[in-house]
Amino acid sequence: MATGRTHRPATRSRGIPEATVARLPLYLRALTALSERSVPTVSSEELAAAAGVNSAKLRKDFSYLGSYGTRGVGYDVEYLVYQISRELGLTQDWPVVIVGIGNLGAALANYGGFASRGFRVAALIDADPAMAGQPVAGMPVQHTDDLESIISDNGVSIGVISTPAGAAQQVCDRLVAAGVTSILNFAPTVLSVPDGVDVRKVDLSIELQILAFHEQRKAGEDVAEAAAVVPSAARAVAEAAADSSASVDGDGSGDSRKGPDGDVPAVMPA
């Protein structure tokens, strides 16, 4: 899972709880699989199992959309697929731009899941002039200079940022100024956006750290905190390389980079 939303305090969009919205895609996926197998109806119990959730929760989620089930029988698969698709806005076309075509950006461009349900990669944008015109996923990469015109010409309202952290906010600002109102951010940075703009964040590093926490807990439950603590080590590393302004690798996304996301160097614990 991506690591959570950013904005949107407690907005229950049209009565549908945020937690429910986050599960609708899950249900949709399970339903689509059933649809392909020509299963006509499904019970809340079966569908819940397929989606990996509680059946009561699933029924309550569906109750927010309306009463689409038949008691004693279950839910009509096709009908539910359509209703959820419509509710999520997947019955319309969503042009998407990906900014930052490094390793991750290229992987996203090739990702089949994007092209499926209503999402269409309208353009790939990178700041590296050497990449301009080069085909990635059968589509020529365009230069950042044309970002604004690309957005407006294609009516893009959803942008994906897979640049290094240093460039993310700048790219974000330009996207928003050009009319983008939803952003999926892969760069390890907190983006600040004006009201009315949604930001969702996917942070690979954070996911791993959360796993590490639980892993440590599992391993350390029986054993008594066996950790060689050397706080001075971390302190020493931190002192090094403390230059003035943040290392602005301006465009990034070039060959010279090592990763798609220039992560903030961390303390390297021994």
Place this chain on the structure above:
Amino acid sequence: MATGRTHRPATRSRGIPEATVARLPLYLRALTALSERSVPTVSSEELAAAAGVNSAKLRKDFSYLGSYGTRGVGYDVEYLVYQISRELGLTQDWPVVIVGIGNLGAALANYGGFASRGFRVAALIDADPAMAGQPVAGMPVQHTDDLESIISDNGVSIGVISTPAGAAQQVCDRLVAAGVTSILNFAPTVLSVPDGVDVRKVDLSIELQILAFHEQRKAGEDVAEAAAVVPSAARAVAEAAADSSASVDGDGSGDSRKGPDGDVPAVMPA
């Protein structure tokens, strides 16, 4: 955001709420940035702003770790970096294996964020015999046949799955059987694991769908208002065909995992 945890009902691990644990990496990143700029202390207000959270929330989060601040002054940056690192288990080495070296897997292997904070890519594993031995991110890809020995030889407890959906559960089972107890899953499938194994899911498609929901809602509400900033938004409201557009992308390859692009398809396993 990666889309959330899977297991672990309401386990307040050692008194630290799950929501707090999920924010600790965020604080750590902000603190590390401050540390590099040699900032000695920081107030909860400043740090909260840098991490993009509420200051009261941040203080409460830190209160679960202990009283590490000084009233009237703030928090010692270096000390806090160390405390959070230790709490998250980043003071020790975490060997990680990545299974499924397609576009996404390769991007993950190159991802700098993995190598930073204590995580070390111990091995890259793929089922394609043609990939065996080929270098990715300066490391030879190994074949799935050796999965078990790789896990045990390196003492791996964290596995990353970036295979197609059809292969994910099978890979997951083997990882768990070999001793892995934490899994970061990029495949669009619900993984079932025994108790004691943590699974976190990152689902790009779901994130986009959630954004689309809010985007549609914004577009529907703004009809009345005159948000003249985005003229292109209204144009996008072209009703798409309401037929069985839910039919997914081709590629019903099913069993044969890695496709031409070897990336994660949006299809569910049967």
Place this chain on the structure above:
DNA sequence: ATGTCTTTGTGAACGCGTGCACAAAGATGG
């Protein structure tokens, strides 16, 4: 020392999300 000022740490209230448990609704069979 004493007062003032800043900032932490936390008690308490509130709201959201979850899960239980059950009544209502409809299918099914005789």
Place this chain on the structure above:
DNA sequence: CCATCTTTGTGCACGCGTTCACAAAGACAT
């Protein structure tokens, strides 16, 4: 038409997470 069985839809209670608001604690100046 009635009885029975299955499954939905939801009222309710509970727990987690968030936020407010403030007292306690320490720094700092006089």
